[in-house]
Amino acid sequence: MPEAPVRTDVAIVGAGPVGLFAVFECGMLKMHCHVIDTLEVPGGQCAALYPEKPIYDIPGYPRVGAGELIEQLLEQAAPFEPVYHMDQRVEKLERVGEWWRLTTTRDTVVEAKAIIMAAGVGAFGPNRPPLENIQAYEGKSVFYYVTKPEDFRDRSVVIAGGGDSALDWSILLAEIARKVYVVHRRPKFRGAPDSVAKLQALAGAGQVELVIPYQLHRLEGRDGELEAVVVRDFDGGEKALEADRLLPFFGLSMDLGPIRDWGLDLDRQTLTVDPFTCETNLPGIHAIGDIASYRNKLKLILTGFSEAATAAHAIYPRVHPGEELHWEYSTTKGVPGRA
The missing domain is CATH 3.50.50.60 (FAD/NAD(P)-binding domain)
Structure with a gap:
């Protein structure tokens, strides 16, 4: 029996590095997030497959372990108090009035004004x-x-x-x-x-x-x-x-699972988005990171980070209709709970 719905501003599907950074970007725009992921802990492939693997193309880090990067992203997102729903997959997506309703394999029901798909390659396993x-x-x-x-x-x-x-x-x-x-x-x-x-x-x-x-x-x-x-x-x-x-090391087998049945425009194993907003063909549903596809896209973590910011800004009017966004840089605005 599904639980009573919980409502939030943005539901993020995928708790990999790009999904975690989306929590921060949404938080800076006063949008609260619930995050859903099939793995038991946040971090996506970085946590599940190679936590000690060095990564060399994160700005400001000549070399950073994948696990350490996830720890830093979790700390960065923490002031915005995201709610994590781990070890469960979104099975059903439906429109309910102005809300998108997601139901998971654990009967968790989340209703959100917007969704960010940050599911990477979907469910994955080794070849x-x-x-x-x-x-x-x-x-x-x-x-x-x-x-x-x-x-x-x-x-x-x-x-x-x-x-x-x-x-x-x-x-x-x-x-x-x-x-x-x-x-x-x-x-x-x-x-x-x-x-x-x-x-x-x-x-x-x-x-x-x-x-x-x-x-x-x-x-x-x-x-x-x-x-x-x-x-x-x-x-x-x-x-x-x-x-x-x-x-x-022969790559991963990828499976989008129920995502295939949600009416989203697919390009093989990815979702086609507008690169200026990261929005899919369904209004209010955005995609970032490896699952998002557009012309000349570079599949890099830093590209996904940029897409997280793009999606958050595009979502703001949907969550705060009629409110003008007076954007300030984090250096001047600061972060809640931090000096």
């Missing part, structure tokens, strides 16, 4: 490599993300993939692992050029071994404990890499 009996090794010696790099100290690690995650963790784990192999099907990597250059330098120094062009073929071990990863080239030649850990 498993097609290796026989891989499930027996998962959680013991095969991992799809790194939460504690120290768990890999003095280990022999095979990293498979050619994107940013594979490059980032190869570079970081080269400092603490006993051995790092990087398996990729071709010499060209898809990651940032600077990361590719760092990896090539590590390989030249003998700190990383590039196993190219090869693909994962078979796992060898017992009782979930890995002993070797067998790789195969395109001519059928095989090579056994002695290793006790495997990190396959």
Whole structure:
């Protein structure tokens, strides 16, 4: 039985970094937020998949851990007293008069004057490599993300993939692992050029071994404990890499779930928005971050932060009709509860 509705100014679907910053931007415009997310704690992929992964493109932070970034965003949002509804998914969206009503899998009902979709890639999970009996090794010696790099100290690690995650963790784990192999099907990597250059330098120094062009073929071990990863080239030649850990980075499987049925304009796994307001085709529903799509968009966290500000300003007249917005910079306006 659904609970009695709770009303708020803005409902934010997604508690990743962009959703958390939207709380701050709305708060600065005197708009209160309820935040809904499927994960048990705020932070999105930054908290669930790689809390200790370094991020290098946040302004003012030459290097910041993903988990640390989430902590800072939560602290930044805290003065505006957002309400978090965690470990639940929005199942139903409907229009009730001037309000949008959201009902979750836990029967939480939130009614809001506007909605900000900050759901990232939607529900996500790793793309498993097609290796026989891989499930027996998962959680013991095969991992799809790194939460504690120290768990890999003095280990022999095979990293498979050619994107940013594979490059980032190869570079970081080269400092603490006993051995790092990087398996990729071709010499060209898809990651940032600077990361590719760092990896090539590590390989030249003998700190990383590039196993190219090869693909994962078979796992060898017992009782979930890995002993070797067998790789195969395109001519059928095989090579056994002695290793006790495997990190396959082949991206995430994405599922928008019920969002697909809400009447929003979709562009594959994203929502089409007006870049000047971040509003979707449904008035009062905005989308920001990875779930938002428009021409020439850059999928960066800092782009999502900018979109959070854009959406909040576009929403203000809906929440405060007839009130003129006298915008002040935070340096002059300050933040509630802070000197």
